[in-house]
Amino acid sequence: MPPSTSAKTRSGWKKDPQAVKANILQVATEEFAMSGLSGARINVIADKTNTSKRMIYYYFENKETLYLQVLEAAYAEMRRSEAELRLTGLQPCDALRRLVEFTFDHHREHPDFIRLVMIENIHHGKYLKQSAVIRSMNSSAISLLEDICNRGKADGTFRADIEPMALHFQISALCFYNVANRSSFSAIFDKSFFSEQGQLVLRENIVQAVLAGVVGTI
Amino acid sequence: MPPSTSAKTRSGWKKDPQAVKANILQVATEEFAMSGLSGARINVIADKTNTSKRMIYYYFENKETLYLQVLEAAYAEMRRSEAELRLTGLQPCDALRRLVEFTFDHHREHPDFIRLVMIENIHHGKYLKQSAVIRSMNSSAISLLEDICNRGKADGTFRADIEPMALHFQISALCFYNVANRSSFSAIFDKSFFSEQGQLVLRENIVQAVLAGVVGTI
DNA sequence: GATCATATTAACTATTTGGTACATATTGTC
């Protein structure tokens, strides 16, 4: 009989493997988000963990596997947040507003996730495509939007030709860009968007832009 | 008297230094856009040029300097395109539509530029900030938008509270995201946006979204 | 054609970096 691998607490162990793995993943997330796949250094990651380089290779086959698992963990975490949204009780416009505000805030609060997505795009989505885990997490944002759109069209507040996917594109683009392109935008154009006050205004601007698009009578 | 460094044709030279430099820059642009600063390999760049690695270091001090000059050349090229836009003869709405369409098309046609900007943002704009050349090129897109907004407000077609910079943010975000996040978006959500037909529809959607925002009566 | 600055080649190096070999410790199970 193989040793029980049940998730029962392995109390008594000098170090909990789960914790060691989690610690490595967390440090690696920061490093990969900071420097990219080729820019991140395994030695640097090792130094910042509570363990050694040896353990990174013990739990994660190699640098690419570690990166992939970092990516998967980041997507999983994001999905967890999304799942907490409860919009069904709200009127379509209010629900849409709340979804936009949530997306805006969430992206802002998770720059590491945004950076990992940027890095993945630099790699043409090579690892994203590779990951069955991530592909299986078809973002729930879409189903939320589908529900909002259906209700909005049904009660006449939304135009009949609104497509949930196009709406998602617009919301995602505006909220993503706010985090992803902050450095270049503030270097070339205007830093004022990114002050606390500026972000509040920008957030409301984005909400208004999205709402104006769905209720428009054109 | 120092030797004439005038730009007169140096015909007769075995190889035109200008051409060698330009060749290196072009190859380096592709490589850096493809793999990022740390991902790009000087040896690979050298192999793809008509010259040798030694010449890269002869004309460009080191990898970072080469990257910086690639970045500067890319921005210069983009500005050149922008400068060709002639919008003053158009009505505000038409001018805005054309600016959005131009931005959408330009970004689509210059994925290498988009990727360099992404990479720069991964580096927190370190090299952008460093470059006096780029900082001095305050994108003309802003002055174009200022003019359009002024005229739109004057003739009453635009809302009075429209800010050119916020408008630029919106346009840039939507058009940038279309190129930058193509891989991740199509991997997770929908590939149909990126077919030829899908891009036409998306472009018009973006135009409509922007226009709806400026004429809105909210 | 002597001289000098520019342009170019090929081979070399110091260092970094991902990855590993080997020895050892810890713990559950019998």
Next chain:
DNA sequence: GACAATATGTACCAAATAGTTAATATGATC
């Protein structure tokens, strides 16, 4: 306590990589 499986620390290596050294070719200028 013996044994096996899991977990960990130390020292090491081969390959890759940015950058260099030293020698040489080329053309402009006088």
